[in-house]
Amino acid sequence: xxxxxxxxxxxxYSRQIILPEIGAEGQARLKAAxxxxxxxxxxxxxxxxxxxxxxxxxxxxxxxxxxxxxxxHRQVLFGEAEIGRMKAEAAVDKLQNLxxxxxxxxxxxxxxxxxxxxxxxxxxxxxxxxxxFPTRYLINxxxxxxxxxxxxxxxxxxxxxxxxLNYGKAGQEKGPSYRCLFPKPPAxxxxxxxxxxxxIGILPxxxxxxxxxxxxxxxxxxxxxxxxxxxxVDSLGLRFRTLKISRNSAIIxxxxxxxxNLPEFDYDAFxxxxxxxGEIEHISVRELQRELENNGELQLVDIREPFGLEGKIxxxxxxxxxxxxxxxxxxxxxxxxxxxxxxxxxxxxxIRFLQKEYGYRNLVNLRGGYAAWRNAADxxxxx
Amino acid sequence: MKVKVLxxxxxxxxxxxxxxxxxxIPDTDHLLSRLRGLYPALTQHTFRLAVNQTIxxxxxxxxxxxxxxxxxxxxxx
Numbered sequence: 001x002x003x004x005x006x007x008x009x010x011x012x013y014s015r016q017i018i019l020p021e022i023g024a025e026g027q028a029r030l031k032a033a034x035x036x037x038x039x040x041x042x043x044x045x046x047x048x049x050x051x052x053x054x055x056x057x058x059x060x061x062x063x064x065x066x067x068x069x070x071x072x073h074r075q076v077l078f079g080e081a082e083i084g085r086m087k088a089e090a091a092v093d094k095l096q097n098l099x100x101x102x103x104x105x106x107x108x109x110x111x112x113x114x115x116x117x118x119x120x121x122x123x124x125x126x127x128x129x130x131x132x133f134p135t136r137y138l139i140n141x142x143x144x145x146x147x148x149x150x151x152x153x154x155x156x157x158x159x160x161x162x163x164x165l166n167y168g169k170a171g172q173e174k175g176p177s178y179r180c181l182f183p184k185p186p187a188x189x190x191x192x193x194x195x196x197x198x199x200i201g202i203l204p205x206x207x208x209x210x211x212x213x214x215x216x217x218x219x220x221x222x223x224x225x226x227x228x229x230x231x232x233v234d235s236l237g238l239r240f241r242t243l244k245i246s247r248n249s250a251i252i253x254x255x256x257x258x259x260x261n262l263p264e265f266d267y268d269a270f271x272x273x274x275x276x277x278g279e280i281e282h283i284s285v286r287e288l289q290r291e292l293e294n295n296g297e298l299q300l301v302d303i304r305e306p307f308g309l310e311g312k313i314x315x316x317x318x319x320x321x322x323x324x325x326x327x328x329x330x331x332x333x334x335x336x337x338x339x340x341x342x343x344x345x346x347x348x349x350x351i352r353f354l355q356k357e358y359g360y361r362n363l364v365n366l367r368g369g370y371a372a373w374r375n376a377a378d379x380x381x382x383x
Numbered sequence: 384m385k386v387k388v389l390x391x392x393x394x395x396x397x398x399x400x401x402x403x404x405x406x407x408i409p410d411t412d413h414l415l416s417r418l419r420g421l422y423p424a425l426t427q428h429t430f431r432l433a434v435n436q437t438i439x440x441x442x443x444x445x446x447x448x449x450x451x452x453x454x455x456x457x458x459x460x
Contacts, residue, residue: 131460154457156392186429243433
């Protein structure tokens with residue numbers, strides 16, 4: 001049974017209740033809905049704003065990051081006062097003010113194979129507003145296993161993608177999953193992220209709004225759902241194209257077979273395995289911490305650009321990617337050299353380049369980059 | 384017989400352009416080998432091919448004025 005709307009709710013949502021496509025019944029459906037938004041960043045901010053304003057009754061927010069000043073040009077839920085706060089908690093405070101009758105739950109943690117199924121289980125649908133491939137494949141696999149639809153959004157410079165995946169009305173055949181579209185993740189060195197190649201703030205605003213639009217249509221049950229298709233948006237040329245995609249039942253079955261082993265599946269390793277060229281040695285945050293504690297002989301190099309950084313790994317020296325060529329003499333050839341960036345993609349590209357062009361044999365990539373380090377630190381260390 | 388090729392996302396940066404017209408391309412296999420000859424870095428990239436806005440599995444025949452889009456996955460958010 002759908003919840004009755006209160007007088008207050010009828011007033012608040014009156015302008016959308018008048019629309020025959022929504023009505024009081026559609027509004028009651030929104031009120032009863034449970035949506036999990038993974039990522040409270042560039043995409044998550046507009047998604048959360050519009051879902052909250054529209055009256056989606058139960059919203060979960062997953063994000064393990066803190067607000068940084070370089071986020072503010074696109075993560076429009078946050079202002080200077082939120083710098084340094086956990087994004088999931090700061091977002092709830094803002095959204096609660098926008099619409100106090102929504103039930104929010106913040107999860108200041110990394111969506112991980114160990115917690116994904118138990119988290120997603122509590123929601124009707126998921127919004128993928130993440131910014132990396134390990135999380136995107138994890139959301140896909142968990143949603144296929146739990147038989148829930150999810151709305152993908154992703155951006156690259158001035159372009160974006162939106163798709164409703166694993167969606168089907170009761171009794172109908174389901175649409176494709178993310179793995180049906182991209183069975184294998186790309187080589188990490190071919191996919192720089194926003195912190196490394198830049199992004200204009202309005203772009204995730206557009207893409208996130210399109211994601212929220214699909215969520216509201218799915219819950220209320222009106223309009224055409226972007227299922228069986230992926231929408232490509234180019235904000236420079238203002239081109240919109242939808243490409244049809246098919247569900248691949250063999251791939252779906254493979255995903256379903258992951259069920260028992262999902263908590264142990266290593267998505268970071270999976271997303272590193274399509275790398276091209278020579279082998280790269282990786283070190284985990286836990287192993288690095290152990291080596292640092294034991295005063296191991298190693299050089300730690302931070303290749304992130306220095307502006308807007310909120311922290312670094314103690315003992316590391318900064319050699320930004322943009323000026324790397326002039327500082328090659330600073331990279332040891334004897335000691336083990338651990339190189340890190342924000343997420344562990346650019347560092348792999350740098351290592352590959354130095355191995356190939358300069359014959360380095362002592363370079364190690366920090367898996368997951370600074371983000372993984374900080375997450376471990378937030379959890380009070382790894383041991 | 385000509386085919387229009389669209390490069391989406393990072394592939395536009397690999398090719399240094401967003402569109403290209405090629406002649407005498409009978410199918411997508413020939414198209415891919417021509418593109419890899421023109422832009423060797425393409426071989427490192429993951430992408431799907433959409434012929435006239437439908438993503439194709441395996442090789443597909445091409446006709447005059449077909450549009451082929453190369454779509455990579457995007458990471459950012």
